[in-house]
Amino acid sequence: MSDIPTILYVDDDDNDVMLLKHALRCAKLLFDVQVVNDPEAASAYLNGQGIYANRELHPMPRLVLLDLKMPRMHGLEVLLWIRNQPRFAQLVVIVLTASNHIPEINRAYELGANSYLIKPVELGELVGIVRGMSAYWLAVREKPAAKIS
Amino acid sequence: MTLPRFPSGSSTDLIRAHRNENRRWPVSDERVLVLTAAKEEADFFRAALAERGLKFFACAGMEDLCRGIKEGAGMAIVAAESLADSCGELLATVLAEQSSWSDFPLVVLADGGEEQETVWSRWEELGPVGNVRILARPMRAPIAMGVVQAALQSRRRQYEVRDQLLEQERHEKAAREAEERLRLTFESAKDYAILSLDLQGRVTTWSAGAEQIFGYSEQEILGREVAVLFTPEDRKAGVPEKEMGRAAKAGVAEDDRWHLCKDGRRFFASGMMRPILDGPEKVCGFTKVARDITWRKQAKENLEKERNFSNAAINSLPGIFYVLDEQGRMLRWNENLERVSGYSALEIAGMHPLDFVIEEHRPLIGQKITEVFRSGEVMVEADLRCKNGSRIPYLFTGKRFATEETPWLVGMGMDIKAQKKVERELRKLHALAERRVAELDAVIESMPDAVYIGTEKGITKCNANALKMLGVASLEDLNARIGESGVKFAVRWLNGQPLKTEEFQFVRALHGELTIEDIIVRKADTGEDVYLRAASAPVMQGGRIVGVVAINSDMTERMKAKEAQANLAAIVEFSTDAIIGKNLEGIITSWNVSAERIFGYRAEEVIGHPIEILLPPDRLSEEADIMARLRRGERTEHFESVRVAKGGRNIQVSLTISPIKNASGNIIGVSKIARDITEHKQAEESIKAARDQISRHALELEKRVTERTASLRQSVQSLEGVLYHVAHDLRAPLRAMQGFTTILLNEYAPKLDEKGEDYAQRVSTSASRMDTLIQDLLRYGRLAHTPLSLVAVNLNQELEVVQGRLAEKIRNKGAVISVESPLPEVWADPVVLDEILSNLLKNALTFVAPGVQPKIHIRAEPAGPGLVRIWMEDNGVGIGAEHHERIFRVFERLQIEDVYTGTGIGLALVRKGMERMGGRSGVESKAGEGSRFWLELPTMQRMNE
Known part of the structure; x- marks a missing residue:
């Protein structure tokens, strides 16, 4: 198993995926970012089913970044599913979405989200967000080389 | 040698003293004068005399010898040859002149036989000078010395005579002097009668004093019987004879009695009769010395009288009396002291004043006694200690008085046992009285009514209820209002007629009237009327009115109740x-x-x-x-x-x-x-029919409302859906635009020229701006549709939160924000109010002329019942009056984008939010003069009503 922490990013928007990866690069953070584009794929990945059966290629993530508004299934349903699986109890789930709708934020926390982040328009802000997120949630597993200077 | 100074003493003593003093004669008196022309003779005597311890004196010639005799010598040895011619005469003359006692021994040295006769004849020629011996030559020492010794012995005898004579002479002189002194005394002792009597009682001497005292001259009295000087009674009783007898027998007879003067006047004489002794035990007469002491006797009698009087006086004193001196000796006291203390007079005489008080009071009394002698007068209470140990409380006084420098303390002591008892009783009475007063006070205070006690001078006591009932602060206040100028309370009868001074219950009670009446009094503090039942009664003491007690009951409640009852009865x-x-x-x-x-x-x-x-x-x-x-x-x-x-x-x-x-x-x-609802019942039937009809209409109406509401809710929900989608989906492409242009600008800059970079920049800026617009629109949309929850909001706290959030902007602008605390609590939705205040504050910070420091003042003022208007005043660019309403609409912006940033949603949000919370908003401003935005909200106070 690699020492690089794995992040599972669940989002249907390729632009946002690209931008996040760019932001991680900008922040000089070394992560294995695994991306799935819909909730079904997310559960398959976490369960290690189908194409995700090989854990060498698709390691168990330390952290899940979860978009909310996705086709066919809402992100909160994924969150609910994760929180109902005792084996994922340690899994950090962070909501990363465009919506700042208060009821949605409250609901996410009620269902057990570790954090709720709003996708910023400014790229710079996104860099700041991933830095903070990494420092807070993944610091323990970070490699010395990947440490923020 | 001086005459002895013996003013007294017998002559025998005198002689003895002299002898003692002169046991040996002076050496010169024993010397042996030797006159001879033959040297060997002179040497012979020198040696022989020296051998016997006798003094040898060689004379140069007859003159020398005569001088030696005059100066004093024991004897003389003269050679016969030396008596020749004038020398013999000279010697004869000297010897003839010697004192009566002296018979100077002379030894003539002559040759034997014829020459001895010559010597004798020569001696006869020279005259009657004795005590001459002839020593025949040649001399032999033992004979010569025997002659010399004999001569010297005779000389010594002469000396003894001389001394006796001298002694006698001296004694006589002293006696003469003593007699003279006696005579002078005798004559000058005018105050004393000095007379002497013979054995028959006849007067033999009579002094000047006697003449003065008795009136008889010496001539008149000498030879007369002394009895004439005695009173007839004494004469008859044989007193003169008895006196003489006593004197003769005892050596002295005192003689204190009345005597008679020549003029028949009597005087009291104190005298003494002594016998004149003519040899031991042999009386030859009497002397009598008498002194007129009539005055003394009288003084003594007076003194006696005085003493009796003062004794009577001090013994009649009710208390004890004492006189002490500074040493604390008891000099005088009265019988009471003896009686009270139990000590006898003899005991008291030996006691110290402190012995009369109990141990613990002694220091005090000692100090007080000292004080009397120092300052004159003192009074002190202490316990007298009696002989039997009992103690009695006493009041002691002391006063200093002085006779001829000697100070005394005279004072009295009074038994204050009774007084003490009275004092105790009084104290008890006083305590009792105080308790009674306290009880009275308690009673008065505990009474639900107003109680006053007073005299014609005013109220002397009243309880708290009284002050409360009349609305005055204190008793003084009350009295001041009652004062001379009349009662300053508006006191009226129930019919409203004011009371005249003489009608006051208090005043009438002072005249003995007992009253119970109802009055109305206006309270001094609040001015409200109280109904009082005023009862007053005089306080009688010994049939005299000494005061008044007045009790006022507050009838106001009862009157009101009565009125209410009357009202109720009417109802x-x-x-x-x-x-x-x-x-x-x-x-x-x-x-x-x-x-x-x-x-x-x-x-x-x-x-x-x-x-x-x-x-x-x-x-x-x-x-x-x-x-x-x-x-x-x-x-x-x-x-x-x-x-x-x-x-x-x-x-x-x-x-x-x-x-x-x-x-x-x-x-x-x-x-x-x-x-009676008989009619009502009938009416009710028709009302019921009408009501049924109305209720049918109402049901229909309700149904319609429900339908409308449902459809409205649906549209709101769909709108919310739209908003949500807008928020999410519309912004996704914007993020992409923004994100990638940023990457473009950052990472591909070298491949872009200036123009390309500008375009990319424009895409980025537009994307950002659109995002802001969308977000504002979303906020507006949500504000218009989200259900609100109104709660009490503390405006001060809320403003602090808002300022905190905008802290960076405030700091950057260097703005000064002042809040007039405290601001009221308002009834609002906290989220919405937060949005509104944020927008207004942001505007105020934003729309400021360049270079001007933003100054924002926030305050609140009442805006009608239960409403508050919050003002936010700035020194910004201001808004022209024509724009005042327009600016509150969505997307209305007055400023050009280059200068001021904003989406044009902010004030629309403010207006919408205020409307939704039941408030209002507005602005007062002129272009260039700053703006005063206001918000009007219900206060908590209104909500509570």
Whole structure:
């Protein structure tokens, strides 16, 4: 198993995926970012089913970044599913979405989200967000080389 | 040698003293004068005399010898040859001149035979000079010395005679002097009569003093019997003879008695008669010395009298009396001291004043005694200590007085046992009185009424209720208002007529009147009227009015109650409902006019009768039910039933039945209100029909409203859906635009020229701006549709939160924000209010002319009942009056984008939010003069009402 922490990013928007990866690069953070584009794929990945059966290629993530508004299934349903699986109890789930709708934020926390982040328009802000997120949630597993200077 | 100084003493003593002093004669008196021309003769005597310890004196010639004789010598040895011619005569002359006692021994040295005769004849020639011996030559020492010794011995005898003569002479002189002194004394002792008598009692000497005292001259009295000087009584009693007898026998007779003067006057003489002794035991006469001491006797008598008088006086003193000196000796005291202390006079004489007081008071008394001698007068209380150990409280006085430098203390002591007892009693009485006063005070204070005690001078005591009832602060205040100028309280009779001074209950009580009356008094502090029942009574002491006690009861409540009762009675009486009172047994006790009207019975017809007369036969049990409910404490209200009127007519009634309770809450009766609803019942039927119709309409209406609401809710929900999608989906492409242009600008900059970079920049800026617009729109949309929850919001806290959030912007702009605290609590949705305040503050910070420091002032003011207007005043660019309404619309912007940033949503949000919270908003401003935005919100106060 690699020492690089794995992040599972669940989002249907390729632009946002690209931008996040760019932001991680900008922040000089070394992560294995695994991306799935819909909730079904997310559960398959976490369960290690189908194409995700090989854990060498698709390691168990330390952290899940979860978009909310996705086709066919809402992100909160994924969150609910994760929180109902005792084996994922340690899994950090962070909501990363465009919506700042208060009821949605409250609901996410009620269902057990570790954090709720709003996708910023400014790229710079996104860099700041991933830095903070990494420092807070993944610091323990970070490699010395990947440490923020 | 001086004459001895012997003013007294016998002559024998005198001689003895002299002898003692002169046991040896002077050396010169024993010397042996030797006159001879033959040296060997002179040497012979020198040696022989020296051998016998005798003094040798060689004379140069006859003159020398004569001088030696005059100067003093034991004897002389003269060679016969030296007596020749004038020398012999000279010697004869010297010897002839010698003192009567002296017979100077002379030894003439002559050759034997013829020459001795010559010597004798020559000696005869020279005259009668004896004590001459002839020593024949040649001399032999033993004979010569025998002659010399014999001569010297005779000389010594002469010396003894000389000394005796001298002694005698001296003694005689002293006697003469003594006699002279005596005579002078005798003559000058004018105060004393000195006389002497012979054995027959005849006067033999008479002094000048005697003449002065007795009046007889010396000539008159000498030779007369001394008895003439005695009083006839004494003469008759043989006193003169007895006196002489006593004197002769005892050596002295005192003689203190009355004597008689020549003129018959009597005087008291103190005298002494002594015998004149002519040899031992042999009386040859008498001397009598007498002194007139009449004055002394009289003084003594006076003194005696005085003493008796003062003794009587001091013994009659009620207390003890004493005189002490500074050493604390008891000099005088009265019998009381002896009696009280139990000490005898003898004991007292030896006691110290401190012995008369108890141990613990001694220092005090000692100090007080000292004080008397120092400062003159003192009074002190101490316990007298008696001989038997008992103690008595005493008041001691002391006063200093002095006779001829000697100070005394004279003082008295009074038994204050009784006084002490009285004092104790008085103290007890006083304590009792104080307790009584305290009790009285307590009684007065505990009384629910106002109580005043006073005299014609004013109120001397009153309780707190009195002050409260009259509305005055203190007793002084009260008295000041009553004062001379008359009562300053508006005191009126119940009819409103003010009381005249003489009508006051207090004043009348002072004149003995007892009053109980009702008055109205205006309270001094609040000015409200109180009804008082004023009772006043005089305080009598020994048949005299010494004061007044007044008690005022506050009748205001009772009067009000009475009024209320009257009102109530009127209400009851004139109520359109029948109001019937009955007791627990169901007997009617009261009956109003309407009862009469409704039921047809007059009050006097029904009062005292059972209530059952009003009940239809089939409803008799109803009454029992009602009573049972009442006893359980339940009221029966609007109970519709049927009752029977006079004449048997049935009446539809609505009954309200309530218990009548006495003061302690026990039910003592029942009040029954009966309303005739016969007509009402009929009206009710038609109302019911109308109501049914209305309710049908209402149901229909309600249904319609529900439908509308549902559709409205649906559209709101769909709008929310739209908003959500807008928020999410519309912004996703924006993020992409923004994100990638940023990457473009950052990472591909070298491949872009200036123009390309500018375009990319424009894409980025536009994307950002659109995002802001979307977000503002979303906020507006949500504000317009989200349900609000209004709660109490502390404006101060809220403003702090908002300022905190905008802290960076405030700091960057260097803005000064002042808040006039405290701001009120308002009724608002915190989220919405936060949004509104944020927007206004942001605007105020934003729309400021370049270079101007933003100054923002926030304050609140009441804006009508329960409303508050919050003002936010800035020194910004201001807004022209024509724009004042426009700016509150969505997307209305006045400023050009380059200068001021904004989406044009902010004030629309403010207006919408305020409207939704039931408030208002607005602005007062002129272009260039700053703006004053205001918000009007309900305050908490209003909500609480």
